[in-house]
Amino acid sequence: MAMKTLTLNGSTVEFEPGQTILEVARAHGVHIPTLCYLDGCTATGACRICVVEVKGARSLVASCSTPAEGGMDICTDSERVRQSRRLTIELLLASGNHNCITCEMSGDCTLQDLAYSYGVDTIRFPNTPQPHAKEDMNPFIIRDFSRCILCSRCVQSCQEVQVNRAISNGYRGPTAKIIAGCDQRYDQSDCVFCGQCVQACPVGALIEKKGRFQGRAKDVDKVRTTCPYCGVGCQLWLHVKDGRIVKVTGVEDGAPNKGRLCVKGRFGYDFIYSDERNKTPLIKENGEFREASWEEALDLVANKFREIIEKHGSDAVAGVSCARSLNEDSYQMQKLFRAVFKTNNIDHCART
Amino acid sequence: MTNSFGEFGKARMFFVIGSNMTEAHPVAATFLKNAVMNGAKLILVDPRKQPLANFADIHAQIKVGSDIAFLNGIMHVLITEDLYDKEFVASCTAGFEDLKKTVMAYPPERAAEISGVSADMIRDIARMLASVKPAMLCYTLGITEHTCGKNNVMSTANLQMLLGNMGVESGGVNPLRGQNNVQGACDMGALPNVFPGYQQVANPDARAKFEKAWGVKDLPAKPGLMIPQMMEGLADGKVKAFWVFGENLANTEPDIAKVEHELASAEFLVCQDIFPTETTRFADVIFPSAGWSEDDGTFTNSERRVSRVRKVSQPPALAMPNWWIFKEIARRFGHDWASSSGEELWDNEISALAPALAGVKYGRIEQDGLQWPVPDDEHPGTAFLHKEGKFTCGLGVFTAVEWTPPAEVPDEEYPLVLSTGRRLYHYHTRTQTGRSGLDYLLPEETADMSSADAEALGILSGEMVKVRSRRGEITVKAKVTPQVPQGMVWMAFHFRDACANWLTNPVFDPATQTAEYKACAVRIEKI
Ligand code: SF4
Ligand code: SF4
Numbered sequence: 001m002a003m004k005t006l007t008l009n010g011s012t013v014e015f016e017p018g019q020t021i022l023e024v025a026r027a028h029g030v031h032i033p034t035l036c037y038l039d040g041c042t043a044t045g046a047c048r049i050c051v052v053e054v055k056g057a058r059s060l061v062a063s064c065s066t067p068a069e070g071g072m073d074i075c076t077d078s079e080r081v082r083q084s085r086r087l088t089i090e091l092l093l094a095s096g097n098h099n100c101i102t103c104e105m106s107g108d109c110t111l112q113d114l115a116y117s118y119g120v121d122t123i124r125f126p127n128t129p130q131p132h133a134k135e136d137m138n139p140f141i142i143r144d145f146s147r148c149i150l151c152s153r154c155v156q157s158c159q160e161v162q163v164n165r166a167i168s169n170g171y172r173g174p175t176a177k178i179i180a181g182c183d184q185r186y187d188q189s190d191c192v193f194c195g196q197c198v199q200a201c202p203v204g205a206l207i208e209k210k211g212r213f214q215g216r217a218k219d220v221d222k223v224r225t226t227c228p229y230c231g232v233g234c235q236l237w238l239h240v241k242d243g244r245i246v247k248v249t250g251v252e253d254g255a256p257n258k259g260r261l262c263v264k265g266r267f268g269y270d271f272i273y274s275d276e277r278n279k280t281p282l283i284k285e286n287g288e289f290r291e292a293s294w295e296e297a298l299d300l301v302a303n304k305f306r307e308i309i310e311k312h313g314s315d316a317v318a319g320v321s322c323a324r325s326l327n328e329d330s331y332q333m334q335k336l337f338r339a340v341f342k343t344n345n346i347d348h349c350a351r352t
Numbered sequence: 353m354t355n356s357f358g359e360f361g362k363a364r365m366f367f368v369i370g371s372n373m374t375e376a377h378p379v380a381a382t383f384l385k386n387a388v389m390n391g392a393k394l395i396l397v398d399p400r401k402q403p404l405a406n407f408a409d410i411h412a413q414i415k416v417g418s419d420i421a422f423l424n425g426i427m428h429v430l431i432t433e434d435l436y437d438k439e440f441v442a443s444c445t446a447g448f449e450d451l452k453k454t455v456m457a458y459p460p461e462r463a464a465e466i467s468g469v470s471a472d473m474i475r476d477i478a479r480m481l482a483s484v485k486p487a488m489l490c491y492t493l494g495i496t497e498h499t500c501g502k503n504n505v506m507s508t509a510n511l512q513m514l515l516g517n518m519g520v521e522s523g524g525v526n527p528l529r530g531q532n533n534v535q536g537a538c539d540m541g542a543l544p545n546v547f548p549g550y551q552q553v554a555n556p557d558a559r560a561k562f563e564k565a566w567g568v569k570d571l572p573a574k575p576g577l578m579i580p581q582m583m584e585g586l587a588d589g590k591v592k593a594f595w596v597f598g599e600n601l602a603n604t605e606p607d608i609a610k611v612e613h614e615l616a617s618a619e620f621l622v623c624q625d626i627f628p629t630e631t632t633r634f635a636d637v638i639f640p641s642a643g644w645s646e647d648d649g650t651f652t653n654s655e656r657r658v659s660r661v662r663k664v665s666q667p668p669a670l671a672m673p674n675w676w677i678f679k680e681i682a683r684r685f686g687h688d689w690a691s692s693s694g695e696e697l698w699d700n701e702i703s704a705l706a707p708a709l710a711g712v713k714y715g716r717i718e719q720d721g722l723q724w725p726v727p728d729d730e731h732p733g734t735a736f737l738h739k740e741g742k743f744t745c746g747l748g749v750f751t752a753v754e755w756t757p758p759a760e761v762p763d764e765e766y767p768l769v770l771s772t773g774r775r776l777y778h779y780h781t782r783t784q785t786g787r788s789g790l791d792y793l794l795p796e797e798t799a800d801m802s803s804a805d806a807e808a809l810g811i812l813s814g815e816m817v818k819v820r821s822r823r824g825e826i827t828v829k830a831k832v833t834p835q836v837p838q839g840m841v842w843m844a845f846h847f848r849d850a851c852a853n854w855l856t857n858p859v860f861d862p863a864t865q866t867a868e869y870k871a872c873a874v875r876i877e878k879i
C-alpha cells in the first residue's frame with residue numbers, strides 16, 4: 001500500500017495506512033507512555049495515558065486505538081497532553097493502595113515510573129479504598145486488588161495471548177474487578193497458572209508468590225536460559241539474587257516463545273534447591289548406600305567396566321543418556337561409550 | 353519438526369493428530385490458538401475431547417490405534433476425487449503408484465469402520481484439506497507410541513506429500529518433541545546407530561572421521577542396542593554393566609514389574625542423577641549430577657533451535673557437571689580429553705564434527721538460538737526444511753502402509769482400552785515438578801473414564817477403583833469426564849503408586865523400539 005505522511009511533533013513522517021498513531025510514533029522513535037496497551041492485542045484505549053493532541057480535534061485522542069490519517073498534525077508531549085496524563089496518574093493513585101515501600105514491583109512498576117516522570121507528588125483527591133480482599137491462597141500467584149488499576153492487560157494476556165479464557169472484567173463502577181470465572185479464586189477457576197497475567201501486570205496487583213520478599217528488580221541479575229521441561233524450548237529470564245533464582249519470566253522478544261511461558265517453565269524451577277538432591281557419590285554395600293569420594297566412586301566404576309569388558313566384550317556394557325540434560329553431556333556420554341568402551345550400546349528415550 | 357513455531361501464526365490450516373498440545377506443549381498451543389482465533393482452520397484427530405477440541409472446526413474422535421486406516425481413508429478420497437497436488441507429486445516425489453494401490457483398499461466406508469469416524473466426516477476432512485493450502489501437520493506421541501508407530505509417521509508424511517504441503521512455510525510434518533532436549537540428544541548421537549550429526553556408525557568414512565577426531569582406532573561398526581533390547585539384555589545376561597544417566601526407567605518404561613526385574617538383574621548398575629529415584633534404588637554406584645541452571649550448555653528444541661542454557665549457581669555439595677563425570681572415567685581408561693566446559697565441547701568438538709551444526713558457535717547464540725542446518729558461520733539458520741520440495745535424498749518417497757491393530761485389544765476379560773499421556777501440571781515422574789510445589793495443582797493420579805462406563809460399573813467420580821491389566825493392577829481414583837469416550841480409560845505416569853506403567857504393554861514398534869504406551873487392554877473394578 002502507498003505510504004502516507006503526517007506531522008509528528010513538527011516533523012513530517014511517513015506511515016502505512018492502518019497503523020495507529022502509537023505505532024507510527026514508535027516506528028519513528030517517539031516515546032509515548034502506555035499503561036494498558038499490550039503488544040499484539042486489541043488496543044482498548046482504557047487507561048488514557050497514551051493520549052496525544054491532534055490539531056483540530058476537540059479532545060485528546062488515545063494514540064493506541066486511533067488510526068493515523070494522512071495530513072494529521074500530532075503533538076505527543078504538549079502541555080495539554082502532559083496535564084491530562086498528570087491528572088490520569090493522580091486519579092489512579094487516589095484509588096486503592098499505592099504504597100510502594102514493600103510492594104514487590106517497586107522499581108519495575110509502570111505507575112511508579114509515570115508518577116515520577118510526570119512529577120505527581122501531591123494527590124488532590126480523597127483516597128477511595130478498593131473493596132476486594134487480597135487472594136493469597138495458592139502457592140504461585142498473589143492477587144492484590146488494592147493495587148489493581150484495572151488496565152485489563154491481564155485479561156488480554158489470558159484471553160488473547162494464551163487463550164486460556166480464565167479471567168475477564170467483572171462488575172461495574174467502584175466495585176469493578178478482574179474476575180476469574182464468576183468471581184472465583186484462581187485455583188477454583190479455569191485458570192491454568194501460566195502466569196502470563198502476572199507478567200503483563202504493570203503494577204504490583206499480580207505477583208509471583210515464590211518471589212515475595214526475595215528480591216526486587218534492582219536486587220537481581222537477569223540471566224537468560226532455556227526452560228528445562230518440554231520440547232518447545234521457551235526462553236526464560238532467571239531473576240537471580242545471591243546465586244538463587246527468585247523469579248522466572250519469559251523473554252519478551254525471544255524465539256520461540258515471544259515472552260510466553262506455561263506453568264512448568266514459570267513456576268517449576270525450585271526443585272534444584274530441594275534437600276533431597278544427590279549430593280555425594282554413593283556406593284552400595286550390603287544393600288545399603290554409603291557416601292564415597294569421587295576418587296573412590298570413579299575408580300570403582302572404571303574398574304568394574306574394564307573388568308566386564310575384558311571378560312565379556314564391549315557389547316556387555318550399555319548406557320542410556322538423558323534427554324533432559326545438556327547437548328554437551330549427551331555428546332560426552334556417547335563419546336565415552338564409543339571411543340573408550342568401544343560399543344554403540346548407547347541410547348536415550350528418543351522415542352518418548 | 354520440518355517447520356517452526358514462528359510459522360504457526362501465519363498458518364491457515366492445522367491438522368493435529370495425536371497431540372495434546374495444550375497440556376504437553378502449552379506455549380506451542382497458544383500460537384496455534386492465536387492462529388485459529390484469526391481464522392485458521394483446525395482439524396483435530398484425537399480419541400479424547402482434549403482441550404483443543406473447543407477450537408477445532410472438525411474433531412475426528414478416532415479409535416485408539418486406527419490412525420493408518422483413517423489417514424489412508426483420507427488419501428483415498430484425495431485420490432479418487434482428484435484433490436491431491438498433482439504437480440508436487442509429479443515433480444518432487446516417488447512411489448505414488450504404490451501408495452495409490454494401497455490406499456485404494458481403504459475407501460471411506462472401510463476407514464470409517466476401523467476408525468469409528470463416519471465416512472462423511474472423512475470425506476469432509478479430505479475436502480477441507482484440499483481447499484486450504486498449506487496445512488501444518490502436527491503430531492506427538494499419539495502417533496509414535498504404537499507398535500505401528502513408524503508406519504503412523506510414514507502415513508502422516510504420505511498425507512502431507514500428497515497435499516503438496518512439504519517444503520513450504522506453515523506446512524510440513526511437525527512432531528512436537530517431548531522432552532526439552534530429546535532433539536538434542538538425538539543430534540548428539542546418543543543413539544545406537546549414529547555418531548553426532550546423524551553420521552552412520554556403519555559407514556567406514558564416518559568411522560574414520562571420528563577415529564581421527566577422537567584419536568582412537570577401531571570404532572565399532574555394528575549398531576548397538578536400543579533401550580528395550582538393553583533391558584532385555586540385562587535379564588538374559590547379555591548386558592552386564594548398565595549406566596543410566598538421568599532417566600527414571602523404573603517408572604517410565606512399560607510394565608514396571610518387568611522393568612524392575614531387569615534392573616535388578618544388572619551385574620553392575622551406575623546411575624547418574626540429580627535426585628534419588630525409583631531407578632537409583634537398583635544402582636551399585638550413584639553419581640550426583642549438576643542440574644539445570646548449575647552448568648553451562650545448550651538444549652535443542654523441537655524446531656531444531658540450539659539455545660543456550662546458563663549456570664547461575666554451583667551444584668550442591670559434591671555434585672559435578674555430567675560431562676566432567678564422563679571425562680573422568682575416560683581418563684581412567686587412559687584417554688585424556690581436552691575440552692573442559694560446555695563451550696569447549698560445543699565449539700571445538702560438536703560443531704566441528706556435525707556438518708549441520710558447523711555454523712552454530714556459542715558466540716552466535718548469546719541471544720536467540722539458531723535452527724539447524726547451519727552449515728557455516730554466515731548461515732542464518734533454517735526455519736523450514738525441504739524448501740521447494742528438495743528432500744535430503746532427492747525425491748520425497750511415498751511409503752505405502754497397511755493398518756495394523758494394537759498388539760493388545762479389548763476382550764471379554766479386559767474390555768477397556770487404556771491410553772496414556774502427560775498432564776499439564778506435571779512432568780514425567782515428577783522428580784522436578786513434584787519438588788516445585790506443583791502437587792498443589794495436581795496432587796494425585798486419576799483414571800479418567802466416560803460416564804457411560806462409570807455408570808455401567810456403578811462407579812462414582814472420585815471413588816477409588818482397581819485398574820487391572822495382564823501385567824499388574826493399581827488402585828486409583830476414578831474421574832468421570834466427558835473428555836474420554838466410552839470404552840477407554842486414560843491415565844498418566846506422573847505418580848508412582850498409580851503409575852499407568854504398572855499396566856502398559858511392553859510391546860514395541862519393530863523398527864523404532866517405541867513402546868505401545870497408547871494402547872493396552874484393562875478392566876476396572878469397583879472396590
Ligand atoms: S495464570 Fe494464565 S490462565 Fe490463569 S488467569 Fe493468568 S493468564 Fe489466565
Ligand atoms: S491486575 Fe494488573 S494487569 Fe490486571 S487489570 Fe489490574 S493492574 Fe491491570
Ligand code: SF4
Pocket residue numbers: 227228229230231232233234257260261262263264265266377378379380
Ligand atoms: S515454559 Fe512450558 S511450554 Fe515453554 S518450554 Fe517450558 S514447559 Fe514447554
